[in-house]
Every structure is written in C-alpha cells, then in structure tokens.
Amino acid sequence: MTQAAIELENLSISYGKTPVVHDVTFSVAEGESFALVGESGSGKSTILRAITGLAPDWTGRIAVLGAPRGHAPDRAFAKTCQMVFQDPYGSIHPRKTVDDCLAEPLAVHGIGGRDQRVRDMLAAVGLDQRFRFRFPHQLSGGQRQRVAIARALMLEPRVMLLDEPTSALDVSVQAEILNLLKKLRREQGLTYLMVTHNLPVVSFLCDRLAVMRHGRVVEIADAEALKTGRLADPYSRELYAASGGTLQPA
Known part of the structure; x- marks a missing residue:
C-alpha cells in the first residue's frame, strides 16, 4: 500500500476568532498530484499555510510522510516539504x-x-x-x-505545496510552467498538493481534486470525473459549468 504523503483529519483552522476551515479530512498518496479547488475565500490556501506552520491556529491532525505536524514553522520540515507561492516577484x-x-x-x-x-x-x-x-x-x-x-x-523535498503557481502569469507562460511541474514530478517522484481555481489546470496536472466551499470539502473526485463532467455535488457541477465544461449525468 502506498504511504500517504499528506494526511489531514478533522482539520479546522481559524484566524483569530474567525473560523475559516471546518472539519476537512483527506489524504494524498506519495507521488500523487492532488488539487484543492473552489472560489476565493473557500479556505484552500489556508490549508497549505497550516501545513507549513504559517497558520498556527488549528485543531485536528496534520501529518506529512507519516510525521505529525506541529503548529509552528519547523526548519527540519523544510527538507521534506516546500511551498511555491502565487506571486513569483513577491x-x-x-x-x-x-x-x-x-x-x-x-x-x-x-x-x-x-x-x-x-x-x-x-x-x-x-x-x-x-x-x-x-x-x-x-x-x-x-x-x-x-x-x-x-x-x-x-x-x-519530497512534497511540494503549490499555491496558484501559474495564476499570475500570461496564458502562454502558464503552459510552460505546468509542463515543467509535470516533468519535475515525473523525474523526481514528487508529491503535489496544489491550490487553484482553474479546472483545466487540474485536468492537466492532477490525479484527484477536493472541491471546497465556505471552508468545507463538498466533494473529492478523480481527474477522470472532472474530464468527463461526472461530478456529484451541485456546487462542483456549477464550477465545472462555469469553466466551460459540458456536464454529464452524475
């Protein structure tokens, strides 16, 4: 059985007194590319920040390559897991x-x-x-x-967290970076957890996706379901239709 590279169990995250992520549970297998999709403010990037220790106010369980994560940045963890941010200049x-x-x-x-x-x-x-x-x-x-x-x-590192890594780039350059990420994953055996709102990017780069709305996961599906439009949750289907896809019976 393939080891889980990332495990989240009943993860809830707050900023101060404001809860932003609620009871999220999923796992990402080692070598898998997994996407978190949804509208801005749905809690996607906050999950990445919690994994790295940049959003320390959380409850539940986070483990990376079998090791439980604490609530603060950890220098040793940087050798295992790294993050690529949206804005390459910043x-x-x-x-x-x-x-x-x-x-x-x-x-x-x-x-x-x-x-x-x-x-x-x-x-x-x-x-x-x-x-x-x-x-x-x-x-x-x-x-x-x-x-x-x-x-x-x-x-x-063996695990990469990708926070909208192409959204700040021109469309032609986006394709180059996506091809690079696919190549690096194949050559180095990397695991990706990627945040994006771009469903075609998910179809190209990812094996599975979790659809988030208002801080909750409403559906986990494989990329084939996305490619064929066979998504079950009404919100997932709404996102798919908005991206220009043709829906199939769920």
Whole structure:
C-alpha cells in the first residue's frame, strides 16, 4: 500500500476568532498530484499555510510522510516539504541575485556543494546558466517562477505545496510552467498538493481534486470525473459549468 504523503483529519483552522476551515479530512498518496479547488475565500490556501506552520491556529491532525505536524514553522520540515507561492516577484528577494536566492536554503541548513547544486537546479527548471547572477527585476514573470520552483527544490523535498503557481502569469507562460511541474514530478517522484481555481489546470496536472466551499470539502473526485463532467455535488457541477465544461449525468 502506498504511504500517504499528506494526511489531514478533522482539520479546522481559524484566524483569530474567525473560523475559516471546518472539519476537512483527506489524504494524498506519495507521488500523487492532488488539487484543492473552489472560489476565493473557500479556505484552500489556508490549508497549505497550516501545513507549513504559517497558520498556527488549528485543531485536528496534520501529518506529512507519516510525521505529525506541529503548529509552528519547523526548519527540519523544510527538507521534506516546500511551498511555491502565487506571486513569483513577491516571493523572491528583489535585491538578491538568482544565485543568492538559490543558495540561501543550503546556507541555512549547512549543506555544501553550493556551486554544483545551483547549476543543477537551474538546468532542472530550464534556465540557462547566464541567469544565475541576474536580479529578479531582470527576469520575466515565467523566469521568476522557474527560480521560485528551483529554490523550493534546493533541499530535495519530497512534497511540494503549490499555491496558484501559474495564476499570475500570461496564458502562454502558464503552459510552460505546468509542463515543467509535470516533468519535475515525473523525474523526481514528487508529491503535489496544489491550490487553484482553474479546472483545466487540474485536468492537466492532477490525479484527484477536493472541491471546497465556505471552508468545507463538498466533494473529492478523480481527474477522470472532472474530464468527463461526472461530478456529484451541485456546487462542483456549477464550477465545472462555469469553466466551460459540458456536464454529464452524475
């Protein structure tokens, strides 16, 4: 039986006195690509933040690769799980070169071999070595997101959390980044938990999806059900129809 890479059980999350996620339970198998979909404010990104320790006010159970998660950021956890954010410009230090950005995780964790590791990661995300000593403002949005993905991979994590990783990019660049993510998952055996509102992205990149509404999971389905329009929950079917799909009998 495949080990669960991510397990959430009765997860409820609050910001202060405001509850935003309610009793969410699902698991993501190791090597699987799993999507959280739904409208803005449905709690999708908050779940990723709780897993990383950035949303510490939660109850229930979170486990990653069998290890229970605490409520705060954990340096050792960074070697297991990394997150790629929506805005590639906001997530990269504007005054550091690409080389500095990529090498920083190695320095924090006391890992050597900086030069070769940086070269390897640039190659892995399809960036020429000439980008190594450029600053973020000298890169396009797609190139910045490739740098953000490379940085997330520097510590060789097995699990990646992807928070709308293509939504800030032009449509043509989105396709390039999605193809890159699919390639990296295949080559490195990565597990993805991805937040998106874009159902075609889910069809392309993911094996299963959980549909969220008002902080709750209303349906978990496989990608084939999404591709064929055979979704059961009325809200899921509403989302599908809004994305331009043709619904089939549930």
